[in-house]
Amino acid sequence: MNTLRLGLLRGNIEIKQFMRQRESVIFTIFFPVLLLFIFGSVFKDTIAPGVTFSQYFVAGMIASGLVNSGFQQLAINIPIERDNGALKRLRGTPMSPIAFFIGKAILVFLSMIAQVAMLLFFGALFFHLHLPHSGALWLRFTWLVVLGSACSTVLGIALAGVIKSGRGAPAVVSPFVIVLQFISGVFFVFSNLPSWMQQFAALFPLKWLTQGMRSVFLPDSFAAQEVAHHWEVGRTAIILVAWLIAGTILATRSFKWSRQ
Amino acid sequence: MSTAIEVLDLRKKYGEYEAVAGISLSIEQGEIYAILGPNGAGKTTTVEILEGYRDRDGGTVSVLGSDPGTLGIHGSAWRNRIGIVLQSTSDAAELTVAETVHHFSHYYTKPKDPDSVIELVGLSEKRDAKIRTLSGGQRRRLDVALGIIGSPEILFLDEPTTGFDPEARRAFWELILSLKAEGTTIVLTTHYLDEAEALADRVAVINAGRIVEIATPATLGGRHLAKATISWNEDGKTHSKISENPTEDVLELAKRFQGDIPELTVTRPSLEDIYLTMIEGQK
Helix, strand or coil: CCHHHHHHHHHHHHHHHHHHCHHHHHHHHHHHHHHHHHHHHHCCCEEECCEEHHHHHHHHHHHHHHHHHHHHHHHHHHHHHHHCCHHHHHHCCCCCHHHHHHHHHHHHHHHHHHHHHHHHHHHHHHCCCCCCCCHHHHHHHHHHHHHHHHHHHHHHHHHHHHCCCCCCHHHHHHHHHHHHHHHCCCCCCHHHCCHHHHHHHCCCHHHHHHHHHHHHHCCHHHHHHCCCCCCCHHHHHHHHHHHHHHHHHHHHHHCCCCCC | CCEEEEEEEEEEEECCEEEEEEEEEEEECCCEEEEECCCCCCHHHHHHHHCCCCCCCEEEEEECCECHHHCHHHHHHHHCCEEEECCCCCCCCCCEHHHHHHHHHCCCCCCCCHHHHHHHCCCHHHCCCEHHHCCHHHHHHHHHHHHHCCCCCEEEEECCCCCCCHHHHHHHHHHHHHHHHCCCEEEEECCCHHHHHHHCCEEEEEECCEEEEEECCCCHHHHHHCCEEEEEEECCEEEEEEECCHHHHHHHHHHHHCCCCCCCEEECCCHHHHHHHHHHHHC
16 A cells, blocks of 8 residues: 555544544644633734734634644654554554654644634634635635644654653643743734844744734734734745754654654 | 574663673574563563664674664565564554554555454454453453554564453464464563463573573473472372382382372473573572
């Protein structure tokens, strides 16, 4: 059986396992929606003409969704699968590691779509999120999602390689993600942060993803409120591609099939 | 018969600790080869080097004509010919037995029929049960099912019957012997000496990273040459005698008792006795 078909079969198995763990479904898909309702309902201030904080926040949460479904999910689950022997067992079979990663990518992609679709749906329904009004914006949205998930996936695999145990994984990964969300313009308006924090956040992909999502979901006039006074779409693409390449190299070096 | 596995002067260190200190062995195609030894003797390290999981520090290894340490892109074709049953795992908890066995069958070019494998390991009644609901022994049988699904030429079994009840162990032994009858080479590490005795064509005893002896279970440690102990009851007391020729001595006793000898037993040292003496002698 060829690698691609096996990869699809792996994807099917990954999704079955994911869907049957109720906690993981809730944590990955519903938690962001819950956060959306809490933050969206509490902070309703207008932050610029025609833009409320809840609209700003939904754009940031969509970017965070890419981090949750790829980075967070893989960096937590791969160490668990390493501890329980799943990876070692797979390593002992003729299945190509490429098929394994295709399976993981399918899982990430589908859980990301589910999450983003929920955020778009509830965001549009309750928090005045405006869906992109032009083909060009939909196209930008699509490449942001694809590039963002790809980055998030390889970086999740890379971090999984250096996490020692499955039990400790959430304690390492979650603070990482939460801190990134605080400094990257999800929970706070990015331009209100101290400039040293802005500069630090700009080293990581999430800041660029939130900014990219704002360029898709907020009115064009809001670009003037950004730190650089425009959306920096080209720079976002370059930085995400750079992280994707670095993450792929790190992931292939750090990945381990068993604990030793 | 040709050789399935050839190991020469295998060495492996963890830091300063020499886990495997020069092991050589040769396993023929179609034989059941048991590796015995106390915990920490180097059994699992040795087997995991043969399975391609671990690097080695020295020596040569050939498994089905390939060096498991330098497989590279040929790894997949090589792994297609071997089956591995690892020590305790707890993966795939949310999948059912049937889903898992069927899924793994897709990895191999000539898999066995998944449903007959499930039947063979005695899990038919549990085929639609989630793996996390299985007992320890049932889980182990699933591990075995996943080890044999690809019709391996060599099957590695690392302590396969841990947690089995006696009946399940007997059934498992039958299964292993049926695989041998199909021509599968089987490498078995175990703590149970009766298991080695029931299954193995040859036994290698390992201690402190070295081979103590390689022999058939019947001749290990000169067991076949060991003297027998005859014991019987006479005048309400147990008598025993160490005998070089037990048949003659029993006949003599029978003559004396004019028939039935009360509570007669004739024993030779069990494989366990021999093994424990060997391991003790090493310390």
